Amino acid sequence: MVAPDAARVRLASSGPGSIPLNAWRLAVVLILGVVFIAGPPLFSSYWVGLLTQMVILAILAMSLDILLGYTGLPSLGHAAFFGVAAYAVGVLATSYGAGFWTCVVGGLLIGTLLSAAFGLILAHVRDVYFLMITLALGMILWGLSFRWIPVTGGDNGISGIPSLAAHTGFPLEGPVAFYYVTLLVFVVCAGLMTLIVRSPFGLTLRGIRENEGRMKSLGFNTWLHCYLSYVIAGAFASVAGVVWAYYNGFVSPTYLDLTASSELFLMVTLGGPATLVGPVLGAAAIVLLKNVMSAYTARWLFILGVVYIVAILAAPKGVWNLGRRQ
Amino acid sequence: MRTPRSAVIATALLIAGVLLSAQTPTGPIKIGFLVPVSGPYAQTGRDILNGFLLLLDEIGYRAGGREIELIVEDTEAIPAVALTKARKLLESDQVHLMAGGLLSSTGYALASFVDSMQVPMVYPVVSADDLTQRLGTKWIVRTSYTGSQPNHPFGEYAYETLGYRTIATIALDYSFGWESVGGFQRTFEEAGGRITQQMWTPVSVHDFAPYLAQISRDVDAVYALFLGRSTLQFMRQYQEYGLKDRIPLIGAGPTTDEHALPFMGDEALDVVTALHYSAALDTPANRAFAGAYRARYNKLASYYAESMYSGGKWVVAAIEALDGRVEDRAALLKALQDAKPEGLPRGPVELDAYGNPLENVYVRRVERVNGELQNTVIHTFPRVSQFWIYTPADYLAQPLYAR
Numbered sequence: 001m002v003a004p005d006a007a008r009v010r011l012a013s014s015g016p017g018s019i020p021l022n023a024w025r026l027a028v029v030l031i032l033g034v035v036f037i038a039g040p041p042l043f044s045s046y047w048v049g050l051l052t053q054m055v056i057l058a059i060l061a062m063s064l065d066i067l068l069g070y071t072g073l074p075s076l077g078h079a080a081f082f083g084v085a086a087y088a089v090g091v092l093a094t095s096y097g098a099g100f101w102t103c104v105v106g107g108l109l110i111g112t113l114l115s116a117a118f119g120l121i122l123a124h125v126r127d128v129y130f131l132m133i134t135l136a137l138g139m140i141l142w143g144l145s146f147r148w149i150p151v152t153g154g155d156n157g158i159s160g161i162p163s164l165a166a167h168t169g170f171p172l173e174g175p176v177a178f179y180y181v182t183l184l185v186f187v188v189c190a191g192l193m194t195l196i197v198r199s200p201f202g203l204t205l206r207g208i209r210e211n212e213g214r215m216k217s218l219g220f221n222t223w224l225h226c227y228l229s230y231v232i233a234g235a236f237a238s239v240a241g242v243v244w245a246y247y248n249g250f251v252s253p254t255y256l257d258l259t260a261s262s263e264l265f266l267m268v269t270l271g272g273p274a275t276l277v278g279p280v281l282g283a284a285a286i287v288l289l290k291n292v293m294s295a296y297t298a299r300w301l302f303i304l305g306v307v308y309i310v311a312i313l314a315a316p317k318g319v320w321n322l323g324r325r326q
Numbered sequence: 327m328r329t330p331r332s333a334v335i336a337t338a339l340l341i342a343g344v345l346l347s348a349q350t351p352t353g354p355i356k357i358g359f360l361v362p363v364s365g366p367y368a369q370t371g372r373d374i375l376n377g378f379l380l381l382l383d384e385i386g387y388r389a390g391g392r393e394i395e396l397i398v399e400d401t402e403a404i405p406a407v408a409l410t411k412a413r414k415l416l417e418s419d420q421v422h423l424m425a426g427g428l429l430s431s432t433g434y435a436l437a438s439f440v441d442s443m444q445v446p447m448v449y450p451v452v453s454a455d456d457l458t459q460r461l462g463t464k465w466i467v468r469t470s471y472t473g474s475q476p477n478h479p480f481g482e483y484a485y486e487t488l489g490y491r492t493i494a495t496i497a498l499d500y501s502f503g504w505e506s507v508g509g510f511q512r513t514f515e516e517a518g519g520r521i522t523q524q525m526w527t528p529v530s531v532h533d534f535a536p537y538l539a540q541i542s543r544d545v546d547a548v549y550a551l552f553l554g555r556s557t558l559q560f561m562r563q564y565q566e567y568g569l570k571d572r573i574p575l576i577g578a579g580p581t582t583d584e585h586a587l588p589f590m591g592d593e594a595l596d597v598v599t600a601l602h603y604s605a606a607l608d609t610p611a612n613r614a615f616a617g618a619y620r621a622r623y624n625k626l627a628s629y630y631a632e633s634m635y636s637g638g639k640w641v642v643a644a645i646e647a648l649d650g651r652v653e654d655r656a657a658l659l660k661a662l663q664d665a666k667p668e669g670l671p672r673g674p675v676e677l678d679a680y681g682n683p684l685e686n687v688y689v690r691r692v693e694r695v696n697g698e699l700q701n702t703v704i705h706t707f708p709r710v711s712q713f714w715i716y717t718p719a720d721y722l723a724q725p726l727y728a729r
Contacts, residue, residue: 044418045413046416046417046418047418049410049413050410149729154500154501155431155501156431156501157405157431157434159435249438250405250409252405254404254405254406255406291410294399295399298398298400300364
């Protein structure tokens with residue numbers, strides 16, 4: 001496993017300027033790794049909370065990356081699956097008093113089935129049409145969460161989702177324990193997603209992104225590949241939604257509105273599409289910027305806007321691809 | 327280069343100083359404040375904050391012999407963000423109490439967190455009925471009102487004094503709308519009137535034409551609930567469609583609240599609404615507050631602005647009662663519940679056993695005085711309870727007002 005990977009990295013970054021790039025990437029991964037693995041017991045619970053948010057949103061951003069980065073399908077409604085899975089947990093746990101595993105499986109199943117249903121339409125369209133239909137479907141789900149009051153509670157959302165410790169019966173009290181559970185989920189999801197994008201299936205997705213016509217003429221069923229890519233992305237988004245529901249203890253329509261979807265889009269583009277690592281950086285950076293900036297100034301949105309523009313200008317391929325030669 | 331080293335030392339000293347000062351019990355009293363100061367609700371959030379800043383300036387940021395430190399965090403009116411910020415205030419800033427909130431969604435999201443953390447929190451605006459009714463949140467002290475509270479007396483008033491028999495309602499489609507209309511409908515129909523038509527518009531409504539076309543021309547009056555941009559738009563279109571001359575318009579207080587009133591014209595004249603505050607309330611306390619608010623911010627005092635001026639007086643009264651010993655959270659909660667702040671702009675207020683105020687409800691009519699629109703008080707219902715004339719047990723046996 002090691003040898004081909006190392007070869008590929010060398011191949012991808014051959015030529016002048018490659019050594020600083022690799023050193024830079026290694027430093028980022030090492031620092032983040034140490035902070036994310038060893039940090040939490042040392043941090044205050046507020047910072048552990050922020051790290052938890054980063055990790056959950058990282059799963060979500062990586063799932064969008066499969067679609068946006070690897071398959072080249074820009075979705076503006078990806079937060080919908082995240083939100084629907086969170087709602088499923090909320091409704092099952094509060095209205096039906098369901099147990100932990102029922103809620104988890106229910107959330108994953110409903111989110112995944114929904115993406116399987118939407119995918120039937122969406123796998124037929126590309127580019128701006130894909131963007132618009134995902135936007136429309138996302139808005140429909142948002143409207144449903146807002147207006148289907150007997151089930152979703154409307155604007156007020158659903159509160160009272162039990163804590164992880166209370167619901168599982170395991171001794172998982174406190175933010176640090178929750179964080180490590182989240183980290184475990186992240187590692188599993190990240191591992192699976194890496195396997196998927198490196199598999200022949202993942203290479204086909206990249207082929208479709210580059211030139212769908214050629215892939216078709218080579219005999220690939222591109223519709224099926226796009227469809228599966230959409231369902232896989234929806235399934236991982238559902239995982240993030242389930243964890244998020246337990247993290248906040250409530251769900252509300254803002255989880256699946258357009259702002260949420262476009263912020264997600266930004267995380268991926270800012271970090272670097274088609275890298276899986278990039279979206280993790282993007283998610284971490286945006287959570288950090290939002291929370292740190294807003295503590296100091298009411299004009300934090302302005303600063304955030306400037307940061308986005310500078311980042312897009314300086315690193316149009318994303319922060320993770322900074323310095324990579326075209 | 328000596329500068330970096332000295333900078334590092336200075337920073338280290340500063341951090342050490344902050345850490346040390348945090349440990350001494352006589353440090354400032356920290357109040358965490360959560361309002362939206364960005365996004366679509368920023369203006370309303372600012373009003374709430376402004377009222378509090380005005381009060382803190384008046385008392386020189388001191389109460390109970392201790393300094394008061396205010397830490398403001400932006401909720402963006404998004405529940406999940408409000409929750410993150412509340413965690414930050416509590417765990418990172420270690421505030422002694424929290425205050426704020428605007429929308430019901432934020433109020434509900436924070437309620438279970440506040441109760442689980444056992445920290446006192448003042449809700450100066452959030453009016454979601456159930457917070458002080460069926461939900462019974464222990465650690466929240468609400469100093470505002472429930473959505474239905476001013477509408478219970480107003481329903482009776484519409485039947486008996488205004489003499490309306492049939493009314494059509496049109497309101498924003500979310501819990502504040504349902505609770506306002508629900509409260510109005512209940513007492514209006516119990517008095518003998520009839521709501522013949524109910525319309526709900528999305529919160530993001532941009533054009534009222536399709537709704538205005540549906541309003542039956544046979545009703546005696548139209549009852550409306552809108553806020554901010556939507557109320558400006560609604561009022562203007564109500565006049566443009568020729569309805570203003572044919573069907574009188576009444577509504578919930580926020581529809582003609584002072585946050586929007588200065589931007590309205592003749593279309594707002596003679597609209598009758600009910601709320602627990604009016605900037606035109608002619609009492610010494612309100613004249614002083616409204617005058618000071620206007621002098622400082624060059625705006626009319628809205629009920630949002632008054633909310634945290636009064637809410638702040640609540641907090642200050644509680645701190646004074648404890649002589650500044652706010653470290654004991656249970657004692658602080660008790661002091662907040664027992665506080666009887668004097669000289670509130672809106673008039674006398676006290677809390678009921680459920681943590682919601684008993685307060686005056688004012689019926690106001692929009693008039694032009696000295697070239698400016700104002701909510702002239704035409705009737706006062708004293709000491710109105712969230713349960714109106716019903717017993718709490720009977721009231722709570724009914725379901726929450728919904729569509």
